[in-house]
Amino acid sequence: MGSWLRTRFVAGLLVTVPLIITFLILRLLYRNLNGLLGPWLDRLLGWHVPGLGLLATAMLVLLMGLLAANFAGKRLIVLGEGILSRMPLVRAVYRTTKEIVAAVALPKGQGLREPVMIEYPRSGLWSYGFVTAYIEREAAGGIESLANVYLPSPPMPTSGALVAVRLDDLYYLDMSNEQAMKLIVSGGMVAPPRLTARSSVTKNDD
Template identity: 35%
Template sequence: MTSVRRWLLAGLLVLVPLAITLGVLNWIVATLDQTLLILPQSWHPDKLLGFHIPGFGVLLMLAIVLLMGAITSNFLGKQLVVWGNALLSRIPIVRSIYSSVKQVSDTLFSENGNAFRKALLVQWPREGVWTIGFLTGMPGGDVVNHLPGDYLSVYVPTTPNPTGGYFVMLKKSECVELKMSV
């Protein structure tokens, strides 16, 4: 009986993550396929081909993202983004949501590519207590003028939810870069 129980548990350990992953991917593809609804009815791939092929919405979203990137990469596009940001920052509820999402995206998709790419061993929350943090960059703006010496901006995740955490500025000399993948 113990072998059957062990096999059942081993099977569940393999199949449950696989089933959840496939379910999430199916949901993502189905959701992105809904973007096809923005096209005129006569342009829908289902109408043109006569049958449904899942994933065309993924291609459409990829095309939209690439087009948006191309448009916003020139001077006029950058100016439109600045105006759009200024407009959204004036709308009370939208401002809170948009600024939070924008900060996260700016950090994750930063041009320098260093955000959360390096793990650091840091003393936090007090000297003598060590934890792992993630380098997010160097302090900027007016903050630099008030910090004596070289500092790093570090994100220290918390448990049980690692998306919550502390953003701290620590002396560069007190941070140990770890040789581990992030």
């Protein structure tokens, strides 16, 4: 009887906990996004319309996207970014946030690239990450090819470490970026039973 109850309770947790976490995250997003313009619109209209602030925020984001897609809008955005770049603290926050959003939101190849494994922070310990760029470094023996690898920290992938790795030390995971992010954010609980990784030499031979 005890084993039966424990099994059913664990099964219930597996269903309920993700639903609760999803609800809490969505509620937090709703409150924050709706709170950006909601109070101002309430005062303007004289009454409260649920979700109006969220809708207005979404329309504002769409408008910014439309502006960024045409020449005049791009000039305006560049002008605004130029003003922000003259404010030391604001400049640092804005640039960091913009780079994080771009890395996550841009298509593969423009933001987070291939998911990889590297030996870090020491030999024998493996860390999961994403290639963000391929670079070259001037070394004593000539030009050395490196990869910038971002190592997200669970459960908040927006914080982590950035390391430059020799291409020979990269092992490319045979999974999508989404699968790799789930693996990292879940602390390894959402993981395939067997990981397949190829070295950069093997990858280049394909």
